[in-house]
Amino acid sequence: MTTEELALTIENALAEIRPFLQSDGGDVHLVSIEEDKHVKVRFEGACTSCTINQTTLKAGIETTIRKYAPQVATVEHI
Numbered sequence: 477m478t479t480e481e482l483a484l485t486i487e488n489a490l491a492e493i494r495p496f497l498q499s500d501g502g503d504v505h506l507v508s509i510e511e512d513k514h515v516k517v518r519f520e521g522a523c524t525s526c527t528i529n530q531t532t533l534k535a536g537i538e539t540t541i542r543k544y545a546p547q548v549a550t551v552e553h554i
Contacts, residue, residue, distance in 0.1 A: 479512055482545060486515060489544040493536050497523055504537060504553075513549040515541060529553070 477485070486506055497503055502523030507516040517537060523529050538551040 477512075477545075477547075479509060482509055482512055482547075485545045486541055486548075489541045490517075490537070493540045496536070497521075497532070500526075502526065507554055513547055515548050515551045516554050517551060519553050 483506065486509065490504055490506060494503060498521075500523075501521050503520040504523065505518050505520065507518050509515055517533075519526075519529055523532065526532070533551065533553055538548075541548055541551055
C-alpha cells in the first residue's frame with residue numbers, strides 16, 4: 477500500500493468515527509503519516525479541552541484506524 481493509499485484508508489477510518497466526535501462539538505484531522513506506520517492527528521473543537529481525549533484517541537480513533545489499516549503502529553495527537 478502506498479502512502480497515498482494509506483492516507484485515504486486512514487481518512488475513511490476517521491470518517492467513521494468523526495460523527496461521534498462532532499456530535500459533542502469536536503473533530504479530528506489527519507496531520508501526517510511517518511514511515512507508513514506512525515500516524516499523527518489533531519483534535520479540534522471540544523476535543524482539544526476534553527478530559528477524556530486520550531481515551532477517545534486510544535479506544536476510538538486508534539482502534540478504528542487499525543481496523544482499516546492494521547499496519548499502523550502508533551496514533552498520537554499533536
